[in-house]
Amino acid sequence: MKLAVIGVGLIGGSFALALKKAKAVSHVVGVGRGAANLKLAQERGIIDSIAKDPGDADVVLVAAPVGQYPAIFKSLQGSKAIITDAGSTKRDVVALGRDLPRFVPGHPIAGAEKSGAAAASADLFRDRRVVLTPLKESEDVAKVRKLWEACGARVSSMTAEEHDEVLAAVSHLPHLLAFGLVHDIAKRKNSEQLFSFAAGGFRDFTRIASSHPEMWRDICVANKDLLLSELAKFSGKMEELRKLLEHGDGPGLEKLFAEARHARDQWLKSSS
Amino acid sequence: MKLAVIGVGLIGGSFALALKKAKAVSHVVGVGRGAANLKLAQERGIIDSIAKDPGDADVVLVAAPVGQYPAIFKSLQGSKAIITDAGSTKRDVVALGRDLPRFVPGHPIAGAEKSGAAAASADLFRDRRVVLTPLKESEDVAKVRKLWEACGARVSSMTAEEHDEVLAAVSHLPHLLAFGLVHDIAKRKNSEQLFSFAAGGFRDFTRIASSHPEMWRDICVANKDLLLSELAKFSGKMEELRKLLEHGDGPGLEKLFAEARHARDQWLKSSS
Numbered sequence A, B: 001m002k003l004a005v006i007g008v009g010l011i012g013g014s015f016a017l018a019l020k021k022a023k024a025v026s027h028v029v030g031v032g033r034g035a036a037n038l039k040l041a042q043e044r045g046i047i048d049s050i051a052k053d054p055g056d057a058d059v060v061l062v063a064a065p066v067g068q069y070p071a072i073f074k075s076l077q078g079s080k081a082i083i084t085d086a087g088s089t090k091r092d093v094v095a096l097g098r099d100l101p102r103f104v105p106g107h108p109i110a111g112a113e114k115s116g117a118a119a120a121s122a123d124l125f126r127d128r129r130v131v132l133t134p135l136k137e138s139e140d141v142a143k144v145r146k147l148w149e150a151c152g153a154r155v156s157s158m159t160a161e162e163h164d165e166v167l168a169a170v171s172h173l174p175h176l177l178a179f180g181l182v183h184d185i186a187k188r189k190n191s192e193q194l195f196s197f198a199a200g201g202f203r204d205f206t207r208i209a210s211s212h213p214e215m216w217r218d219i220c221v222a223n224k225d226l227l228l229s230e231l232a233k234f235s236g237k238m239e240e241l242r243k244l245l246e247h248g249d250g251p252g253l254e255k256l257f258a259e260a261r262h263a264r265d266q267w268l269k270s271s272s
Helices: A010-021 A035-043 A066-075 A091-096 A139-150 A160-186 A191-196 A200-205 A213-222 A224-246 A250-271 B010-021 B035-043 B066-075 B091-096 B139-150 B160-186 B191-196 B200-205 B213-222 B224-246 B250-271
Strands: A002-006 A027-031 A059-062 A082-085 A106-108 A129-132 A154-157 B002-006 B027-031 B059-062 B082-085 B106-108 B129-132 B154-157
Touching: A002 A010, A010 A027, A010 A139, A027 A035, A059 A066, A059 A139, A066 A091, A066 A213, A082 A139, A091 A160, A106 A139, A129 A139, A139 A154, A160 A191, A160 A213, A160 A224, A160 B160, A160 B191, A160 B200, A160 B224, A160 B250, A191 B160, A191 B250, A200 B160, A200 B200, A213 A224, A213 B250, A224 A250, A224 B160, A224 B224, A250 B160, A250 B191, A250 B213, B002 B010, B010 B027, B010 B139, B027 B035, B059 B066, B059 B139, B066 B091, B066 B213, B082 B139, B091 B160, B106 B139, B129 B139, B139 B154, B160 B191, B160 B213, B160 B224, B213 B224, B224 B250
Parallel strands: A002 A027, A002 A059, A059 A082, A129 A154, B002 B027, B002 B059, B059 B082, B129 B154
Antiparallel strands: A106 A129, B106 B129
């Protein structure tokens, strides 16, 4: 099996490394804009060759920023390969790729603040979720599912709409809140003092505010309707908290906090 | 030097262990409501004896929930010891303790979701911030400062008002947001599905939502005016983000995200 990876960064590089480790692929060709990054990927054994296009690859993973998809998908018109991708939003990607006959849209839910081939790891997807949002069931979908499973991932299928709804709630909104909180504090006159007394809780809460601005711009714009809806729901919850605070309602606050802690602890138990 | 710790939990126990390790204390007496916890603290060598009151201790650390302070401070009337504390809010504590002649209010900024003597560690305060909010400078303040420094902490002084303002921004508000987000998701019909696709970013963002509900109730009620003010500022930032989203303003979103990431990265550099 010959694999082409367009965009040999953290995700694309880790996919190649994991499939090599699982002996599920015989040759990986790297395609991308960054010559230095591709060279590093070859030196690290992530890819076996560098090319301008996927050539005769059996499977192509598009792991570039979604902003580059229109040009990439245009160049893949007429390709006979199975084409899959790793974009974080799916309704827009499905719309962009609907003319590709063998396209299986996907999203590995395994990001990190790190990026580039230097950060790629064969174990990045172990026990992580991968969501496929196929336009229809097919042998190609089964094939892509098997590749992700060979990487150690847990693969689910859902519609692109469902995917974007779920991710708006548990990923896109938290990123927006973290970026917003750090920005709010950074713009204060006493920001230096504020940061200097921030501790481990603040560091973890804002970890995702160190994520890639360009990537998150694209995600927010692509998913803006569902993200606006999540933001409205969250504002409602903040209003609920504001009222409890304003009334000094200790029991009400404690109940809400205890319910949240219980839900989180149950989640951690069930996901470990 | 004889130390009494009222409330031998994570904070009180770690203070005792750190001072023992630094050979800054000869005897530690443990005072508290939980017999089993005190027994464990004695077995772990955190305290040397258990008593109903601090007796002839030179220094008393009050490390109990702030809700218990009125009764504790009443029992300490007439004590000749230096009394300090570890409460997370300081205006209320200063008001409660103003009749104690040798009271030095303090706040070690080193919490964790863990609690109890079982979680205590001699290194908890190493390189952590401790804020003292003394009513006036005195030899007692210098003595308390030295004790915390012996624990490896970096000690600052400020007014109780300033402390509560700073902590409202970088600690209390983030806790409120994390509790609120988890509660929002936990109350949805599809909460199970949502949690099942939450990943590492969500886990870190919500880590502080596993904090102690009773403690956070007390903090929120004690600091409600400043916390309401922080909540209003944050709502303003969310409105700014909402408008950027609604207009699909990619460059505006990217600029805000990049500024936030830059500020956070600078903070991490300067604090490491």
